[in-house]
């Protein structure tokens with residue numbers, strides 16, 4: 177197995193903080209809609225290949241960004257969108273703002289593109305970087321097609337890029353370079369910070385409902401591309417049925433029943449709970465000698481200079497807690513881990529277990 181992802185169902189008896197997602201359970205109506213669809217046996221019906229209604233509903237959801245249905249491409253998720261971008265764009269150089277979650281390294285190797293990591297600073301809640309690094313790359317490779325991959329908010333760092341950054345990035349790079357913005361956690365950004373509001377033909381935004389609605393087992397997402405030719409290409413190479421009938425209909429019905437305001441109010445509730453829980457985790461773990469980086473996302477990057485992740489992992493076993501090894505991300509050492517933010521009862525278990533490790537290691541005393 178060469179692919180590494182957090183979360184999953186490998187540890188059914190554990191408190192699993194290694195995967196990311198919404199800490200709140202999916203809106204209740206989702207269960208009702210799913211039961212109803214199964215009762216009608218919709219899982220036996222093939223999805224409609226053009227996903228016309230799905231695109232219309234997503235366009236309604238994205239009304240604040242004025243996205244037309246014909247600017248939307250259905251995909252199973254952001255990972256699907258990234259793979260398709262390699263297929264249609266055939267970049268010769270892939271500039272990745274690292275550390276960044278995703279399979280861009282493997283894809284670059286597979287597609288024979290040069291993988292060019294550029295690191296950013298994640299000490300503050302706004303990610304920042306010296307654009308001259310990208311400028312010099314674009315001078316070296318300017319005549320070749322380039323794909324810039326950015327995750328906003330950053331995963332694993334948790335900081336976010338402002339739109340001004342993207343404007344400068346577009347100015348600093350050649351016109352034949354495309355910017356792929358991974359907004360799998362884009363719902364956690366304020367509207368004005370989504371790259372959707374850039375309306376640029378050189379920017380492709382990928383989003384999904386998998387994380388924000390907690391539908392990781394169903395999978396439904398979309399790409400927004402403002403350039404017609406790109407949409408046509410994405411549509412030509414995508415899986416004919418990337419989203420199952422159940423998942424597509426669920427999203428359509430959810431938007432129909434709940435409307436934009438219902439969806440937004442669930443997200444706002446999630447954000448409020450996240451803020452409260454993050455404050456609690458910061459307080460508990462900072463006291464215990466962990467360094468926590470500022471995060472606008474439902475996860476936090478933590479640094480523990482006094483212990484390696486592998487040792488923490490072993491020590492956490494007796495508390496039946498799992499956290500994510502962040503050293504698998506480019507540029508991060510063995511002293512980094514990432515924790516998902518969950519609800520209070522679970523966060524108590526996590527912070528207690530991590531504090532115990534600091535005590536057992538002689539870093540703090542009770």
Ligand SMILES: Cc1ncc(COP(=O)(O)O)c(C=O)c1O
Nearest residue numbers: 253254255256277331360384386
């Ligand atoms: C930053 C980031 N991008 C993409 C993905 C995958 O997203 P999706 O489920 O929409 O394919 C993940 C999930 O682990 C992620 O953390």
